Amino acid sequence: MDVAQLFSTRARAGVDPELAIILAGPPPGTLGMTGGFPNPATFPSEELAEIAARLVQDEPGLALQYGPSAGLPSFREYLVERVTHLEGREPALDELMVTSGGMECLDLLCRSLLDAGDDVAVEGPTYLGAIMGFRDYGARLTGVPMDADGLEVAWLRERLESGYRPKFLYTIPEFQNPSGRTLTLERRRALVELCREYGVLIVEDVAYKELSFDGSQLPSLWALAPDVVVQAGTFSKVFCPGTRLGWAVGPAALIAQLSSAKGGTDQCAGALSQRLVEEYGRAGHFGRRLPHARALYESHWVALSAALARHMPEGVEWSEPTGGMFTWLRMPEGLDARELRPAATEAGVAYVPGSPFYVDGGGANEMRLSYSSLDEAQLGIAAERLAGVIQSVPSAARR
């Protein structure tokens, strides 16, 4: 039997090979600025050891059993409190559910909203996993251009005025993956008004929101307009990815549908993970731990930023993140980040080329640099190596 002959249309379409390259990790011997993995130094292992042992021993009937698809009641109640604290707006219990991480939330949204051929608007560039996920459901993707202030709302308005009607707009307002940019407050207000006017649902991914270097934060899109926004959150960056947990907050009818869809995937998020995060959070550990994570990423960025400024040749630009773990680097026109990759590997540095992050072309001369995993000294060396690779291209090759 040739099982590949049985594959569905979507399976035959395959996946972007860039994702496999990212997941395989940086080539041996290179300093990797590739992945978006959080730094393990931010993981709360001491606090968790005690909590995990206690939960498994004291409440196996809850923490080790199946749970409701929407999440354990006590954890949902905790999440309501947490979201209220973070957002300054209290969701109703039926406006919130537990997910098995941020990507799973996007998948539940696709199941619940997308038929093949539906339009979806994303940022250009945007998260590679989201592009793949949306394409998997046959969505037609349109990239909304970005500048230093985030996605260009005026551009989207023009398109909507011309009759464009996406099922939803997917955006990462803070320290965006991959660009590191943050949507300004003015644009946030304009965006939710625009989407309300045209009946476009906003899917707001707040994966990095709590990782601002200075601890400050702008109001989320959901807080500004809970009627037209569903927020996808994850504990992967502020707690750890190993427990596969996130949340969705949005209109009750949509949350009910997402919960129902979850019954057909993993049925429920792990109860042990849910109780771990709940106990961790109720003990106040987020408030104690997060400042350390913010300081770590800031210190990494300061190091990378200084090294880029010192080593990069003229004509190379990069974004100035105020949180999160990414910067977006643009080389002079004519250079191609994919073509430079062998030379970069040779020089001992790794990055992710920019073009896969765009749904409609472009980005050949751009790249994503992650500063989450390497330490300050390594980031300095990595930047110097990368600068050397870029400088090694004969100027004749540049347009």
Added chain:
Amino acid sequence: MDVAQLFSTRARAGVDPELAIILAGPPPGTLGMTGGFPNPATFPSEELAEIAARLVQDEPGLALQYGPSAGLPSFREYLVERVTHLEGREPALDELMVTSGGMECLDLLCRSLLDAGDDVAVEGPTYLGAIMGFRDYGARLTGVPMDADGLEVAWLRERLESGYRPKFLYTIPEFQNPSGRTLTLERRRALVELCREYGVLIVEDVAYKELSFDGSQLPSLWALAPDVVVQAGTFSKVFCPGTRLGWAVGPAALIAQLSSAKGGTDQCAGALSQRLVEEYGRAGHFGRRLPHARALYESHWVALSAALARHMPEGVEWSEPTGGMFTWLRMPEGLDARELRPAATEAGVAYVPGSPFYVDGGGANEMRLSYSSLDEAQLGIAAERLAGVIQSVPSAARR
């Protein structure tokens, strides 16, 4: 914004309301023989407490981080050993992957194999979650009749000879959910030969396989014919559901596709859960724990079986499981398990009506009884109450 207006075709189709009734749990004040939850007394809380604390403390960079979509390498290696031990056949490493439970494996299979309108064969009756999952992808479902020896292979042969070509056949060979029946060895051999002959992939769900009362087991379909079978396993029944873990074993090309599809759902199973099960298993706890679980379910079944024999009126029949947690009860023709439900609730007993488990009608006079959660004394009372409800129907109502 009316978000329901944005719902996809599959979301609008909705789900079987019976599932919501099951998930809501038995009505207050009733003895519930409804759910398929494992008994928490079988959960390994003592062993796990030590392991969980150690993993979180000693290896946060592994147990709390993201992992590969196919599973952590060390856990996959352990699973290869475990499957080899259980099946007497060793899968190659690329023939095995980690899933977030059995249902998620079915979802990955649907993503990878099904286009709308594809044919899928299931047992009649079969697992409600599978029916819903397959329908969600637009599959056309056909029920293969069962008798006491499991699915009727001769019936399937006739259909295949007439040109019927399902993408796959879904079967639960041991202590089937919901019927409690086990596919005989003779039929297993006939089934894999038939499916090999006609190029039909077999999806074998071994959720209950290790829960035989006497510890014995028949060769799995995968062990008999690894070229035409993909096996979906879960740790929910032999360990606990709260860690959301399972495995898939099958042809390497299919496993690669399932792993790729998993990148678009939850990206990877929880690393902490994977390391928990690995450490638990390597310490030999499965071998020590499983006999207790088998003895518990057997003792529950012995109690229920005796009570059914004592109290049920003539004309009522039930299956004789040799493992697992379900028996399938058939009332005389003309009785309707859904119609009897209010009287059963009134009498203080709850079951799941049979018809939702069939994809093409029938089963109105049948029901699933689970003996996993109630204790022996409760099961005796539940059977007596149920018998009273059935007897209360005037014989005129029976055909």
